[in-house]
Amino acid sequence: MNKDINLLYSKKQQSLNELTVRVKLFRWVALGALFLVGGVSIILFLLLIASPLPQLKSTEKSLTGSLAQSHEKLLKQTLLSGRLSDIALITAKRSHYGDDLEMLRNELPSGSEITAFSVEKKDMSITVTSQSLQDLETYFDKLKKLTQSKKVLSRVYLTSLEAKVNDKNVTTHFEAVVLLTLL
Amino acid sequence: MMNELNSVRTLGDIRLLYFKYKDTPYFSLAVVCIVGLIAILLLWKAVLPQVGSWFSLQEEVKKTNENISLLKANQTILAGLNDSQLEDQFAVATTALPYAKDYAGIISSIDDATILAGVRRDDYSLQIGDLSTKSAQLASETSLPVKISLKGTVGQMQHFLHDINKKLPLSEVVTVSFGNDGATIGLIYFYKFLPDNLQILYTRPVKTLNQPQITLLKTLGTWKQQSLMEIPTTPEIPQASGSAVTGSDL
Numbered sequence: 001m002n003k004d005i006n007l008l009y010s011k012k013q014q015s016l017n018e019l020t021v022r023v024k025l026f027r028w029v030a031l032g033a034l035f036l037v038g039g040v041s042i043i044l045f046l047l048l049i050a051s052p053l054p055q056l057k058s059t060e061k062s063l064t065g066s067l068a069q070s071h072e073k074l075l076k077q078t079l080l081s082g083r084l085s086d087i088a089l090i091t092a093k094r095s096h097y098g099d100d101l102e103m104l105r106n107e108l109p110s111g112s113e114i115t116a117f118s119v120e121k122k123d124m125s126i127t128v129t130s131q132s133l134q135d136l137e138t139y140f141d142k143l144k145k146l147t148q149s150k151k152v153l154s155r156v157y158l159t160s161l162e163a164k165v166n167d168k169n170v171t172t173h174f175e176a177v178v179l180l181t182l183l
Numbered sequence: 184m185m186n187e188l189n190s191v192r193t194l195g196d197i198r199l200l201y202f203k204y205k206d207t208p209y210f211s212l213a214v215v216c217i218v219g220l221i222a223i224l225l226l227w228k229a230v231l232p233q234v235g236s237w238f239s240l241q242e243e244v245k246k247t248n249e250n251i252s253l254l255k256a257n258q259t260i261l262a263g264l265n266d267s268q269l270e271d272q273f274a275v276a277t278t279a280l281p282y283a284k285d286y287a288g289i290i291s292s293i294d295d296a297t298i299l300a301g302v303r304r305d306d307y308s309l310q311i312g313d314l315s316t317k318s319a320q321l322a323s324e325t326s327l328p329v330k331i332s333l334k335g336t337v338g339q340m341q342h343f344l345h346d347i348n349k350k351l352p353l354s355e356v357v358t359v360s361f362g363n364d365g366a367t368i369g370l371i372y373f374y375k376f377l378p379d380n381l382q383i384l385y386t387r388p389v390k391t392l393n394q395p396q397i398t399l400l401k402t403l404g405t406w407k408q409q410s411l412m413e414i415p416t417t418p419e420i421p422q423a424s425g426s427a428v429t430g431s432d433l
Contacts, residue, residue, distance in 0.1 A: 016208060023211040030218035037225045044233035051240050056247040063254035067385040070261045075383055076273045077264060081390040083276040083375070087353065088399055090280070090373055094355035098344030105341065114337050118360040 100124065100182055103152055107142040109135040115175075124180040125159070131173045136161070143178065155181035250386045257389045272392075272400055278351045279403045281374045284327050285352050289372050292350035293331060300343035302335030305365065326371040329354075334365040343368075349406045 067074065097119050104126060105114060112130035119125070130136045143156045157179040163171045191197055204210045281288065297304045333343060340361050347354060347370065358369035392400070 019208045020211070023208045023215060026215040027211060027218070030215045030222065034218050034222040034225070037222050037230055041225060041229045041233060044230065044237055048233065048236055048240060051244065053240060053244050053247065056244060056251065060247055060251050060254065063251060063258065064385050067254060067258060067261070070258075071383065073261055073264060073266065073269065074257070074385070074389060075381075076269055077261070077389055078383060079377075080269070080273050080276050081392065081396070083280050084392065084396045084399060086375060087276065087280050087403070088395065090353055090355070091399070094348070094353075095357070096348065097356050097359055098341055098346075098348065101337075101341045101344060105337070116362040117337070118358075118362075120358045 097124075100152065103146075104143075104180075107139060107146070109138050111135055112139060119182075122182045124182055125177065126180065127175060127177050129173050129175045133174050136174055136176055140176075140178075143180070150183065152183055153180050154183050155179075157181075253386050253388055257385060260389045260391055271404075275351075275400060275403045275407050278407055279353050281352050282377050284374055285372075288352045289327070289329060289354075292347065292352065292354065293329070296343055296347040296350055297333065299346045300335065300339045302333045302339045302343050302366075305332035305334060325375070326355075326373050328357075329370045329372060331368050331370065332365060333368060337361065340366050349409070351403065351407050 100119075101114075101117065108114065108128070109130070109132075111132060112128055112135045114126050115129050116127035117125060128136065128139060130139075140156070140158065143153065147153045147156050159177040159179050161174065161176045164173050164175055166172050187200060191200065201210075278285075278288065293304065333340065335343070340359070344356055344359065347356065352372050352374065354370045354372045356368060356370055358367075360367045
């Protein structure tokens with residue numbers, strides 16, 4: 001028997017029935033979607049209502065009010081902290097020519113002295129006088145060692161070495177001008 | 184059917200259409216479409232904005248919680264600060280790095296250092312510069328150049344250079360020229376204006392002093408104390424041949 005032969009329903013009626021079944025299915029899907037969306041919307045609404053934000057804002061406001069009473073203290077602490085940072089920077093970067101000069105004088109052999117010096121930034125010039133040429137040489141050696149140790153000086157340059165004589169043409173002392181580059 | 188829909192004019196026409204199609208799948212299809220449309224509209228107009236609100240609310244809650252933590256931390260820090268100690272520390276720091284050109288402090292520090300080193304002070308001049316312009320007041324960190332002439336031995340000069348670094352306000356020796364006629368020393372004295380737009384935010388973490396800063400404060404305090412102690416017991420200040428304050432635009 002041919003399956004296509006249907007004596008109960010016409011073809012139009014059959015397609016209508018199929019459509020009805022599909023529409024019923026769509027109807028359930030649409031209703032489900034509507035309820036789902038509605039449910040989610042209600043949940044979100046409840047979540048928004050139950051937010052702790054107003055309470056937190058109130059706490060924040062009361063804490064801010066409490067801090068406002070210590071405004072001057074806070075201002076001083078902030079300024080102090082900033083000022084100390086600046087001071088630390090200044091003290092770390094500024095020159096210590098007194099210490100440099102002390103170190104150079106400590107290395108002087110007895111009988112020798114620094115009679116003149118000038119300094120600007122990292123360049124220092126010293127005039128050393130001594131009655132003994134050997135003492136001057138010893139001093140230069142010490143300066144060279146200081147340069148090699150790379151702690152205070154980076155360069156030593158002997159600009160001039162003069163022998164000073166008196167009226168009787170006798171050498172009284174020696175004078176050396178040394179250029180130093182500070183580290 | 185479209186023609187029928189187009190010819191709808193009154194409520195009666197709608198009722199007629201309803202009764203004609205209510206048992207057909209078209210009616211159900213129309214209901215499904217309307218329900219779907221409502222669901223989409225609800226999603227678009229209600230759910231999505233609510234989701235956006237929820238996320239921004241969470242963000243706000245998080246930010247507020249952070250602010251509260253910071254405020255509480257600041258409150259604890261401020262409660263732990265001793266008022267008089269803070270006052271002293273602030274005074275020391277502002278003496279070391281004043282808010283303006285501290286002429287009295289500068290002159291006092293030079294006097295102290297010269298007395299301590301035992302050198303004789305000659306003329307000195309402060310190059311004041313421009314005070315009235317806005318740029319001068321807005322400069323974050325500035326310095327006042329000072330030139331002094333001293334008479335003494337090389338040892339005394341060494342002491343002076345050493346001592347002046349331990350005097351407040353803070354200064355830096357920039358040039359030294361020492362010879363038979365004495366020494367000319369170029370110094371700069373530091374100061375820093377108060378920021379014009381200083382804003383204190385309570386939600387910004389209060390910076391507590393770290394160990395190097397506390398040590399620095401102690402050192403500065405010692406220097407300040409030494410200066411204060413020296414002034415009353417100061418021996419007679421060598422008479423300066425004259426002092427000049429030049430170039431004022433006050």
